[in-house]
Amino acid sequence: MSDTKHSKVLIIGSGPAGYTAAVYASRAMLEPVLVQGIQPGGQLTITTEVENWPGDTEVQGPDLMIRMEAHARAVGTEIVSDHIASLDLSRRPFTAKGDGGTTYTADAVILATGAQARWLGLPSEEKFKGFGVSACATCDGFFYRGQEVVVIGGGNTAVEEALFLTNFASKVTLIHRRDELRAEKILQHRLFNNPKVELLWNHTVEEVTGTESPLGVEAVRARHVATGAITEIPCKGFFVAIGHAPASELVKDQLELHHGGYVVTKPGTTATSILGVFAAGDLTDHVYRQAVTSAGMGCMAALEAERFLAEQQAAATATANAAE
Ligand code: FAD
Ligand code: NAP
Secondary structure: OOEEEEEEEEEEOOOHHHHHHHHHHHHOOOOOEEEOOOOOOHHHHHOOEEOOOOOOOOEEHHHHHHHHHHHHHHOOOEEEOOOEEEEEOOOOOEEEEEOOOEEEEEEEEEEOOOEEEOOOOOHHHHHHEOOOEEOOHHHHHHHHOOOEEEEEOOOHHHHHHHHHHOOOOOEEEEEOOOOOOOOOHHHHHHHHOOOOEEEEOOEEEEEEEEEEOOEEEEEEEEEEOOOOOEEEEEOOEEEEOOOEEEOOHHHOOOOOEEOOOEEOOOOOOOEOOOOOEEEOHHHOOOOOOOHHHHHHHHHHHHHHHHHHHHHHHHHHHHHHHHHO
16 A cells, blocks of 8 residues: 655654654654664664663663663654665655655655674675574574584674674684774673683685585685685584674765765764755764764754754745745
């Protein structure tokens, strides 16, 4: 069924940026519509403990996002379970088309589509995706009880994934392309002190090998970055944790992007290259990429959208008065 839904503010995305924007826009009486996308709650729904959300010494990521959703609903946000397939920012009102058949029109748009996991791009990685290759230890770690697994990456995600996997796996090998991790020191400390973890420094992964029938991973072939020497590590699971890319597909031909796809915003604001379109969170942020900074930008986007709409209203009133 095809229907049309108009709002003053359309928020696309349901991570910390989207829900925070929704809380502020609702309290500004803008009656926002928020479209959740295929990952309601965003990236924090695929992790466990979050230990740097102010006010909670420790909170489970999925629980935090359930609370944010409930908060946005409680103040009046209309939350829609849909995914935006296309977005037209060439004229106002802006138009978005949902997979569910709904056309959303809006006077202002807040983009909060976040980021998604990066992959190595190996044919063998693609072949075994879902059959031993994963980018989410929280989702798939349980399947590797008592087995050996490999994680690649050197950031917070890789270290957290490796630590989480020690709850199930008999051994976790973390492969990193340098001899130093970029993860927070507290996480590194936990990793280095975990007896189930082995580190393979200065290596990249060049192939995942396994069985054909049934499809399944048996080993990872790693190459030393300087010598080229190959090390084969037997494992049943291979977790790719090499960072995240901004989810800017919807706007890539319409907004200015930089640093490999992040939406450009005017310094100190969430304003994009199109008037009335605001961007917040990991979609715009190639530096901090944290839940709290995303939430902060969601707040800014809603306040800026409110100001933009008030200015539009004032201009329309002035034009109408002049015509009388
Ligand atoms: P995301 O959380 O990425 O949410 C994006 C939203 O956009 C999703 O709801 C998605 O469904 C929606 N969306 C995307 N495309 C569309 C579309 N076309 N139509 C409709 N909706 C769409 N940060 C911390 O501060 N502390 C931590 O402990 C921490 N742990 C992490 C652990 C892991 C495993 C990962 C991956 C990240 C972690 N982060 C952590 C980073 C944090 O999750 C992100 O910085 C934050 O979630 C970004 O919020 P966001 O609102 O910008 O976007
Ligand atoms: P990240 O910080 O960008 O780290 C990506 C890691 O993958 C880097 O170590 C990088 O190596 C490595 N890498 C990149 N491409 C590679 C390739 N092709 N082959 C091999 N290795 C590759 O990404 P992230 O760890 O996903 O974190 C993303 C953001 O979320 C960060 O801002 C992070 O702080 C945040 N986050 C926070 C928490 C927390 O607060 N607890 C938890 C998870 C994520 P180099 O180091 O050599 O570049």
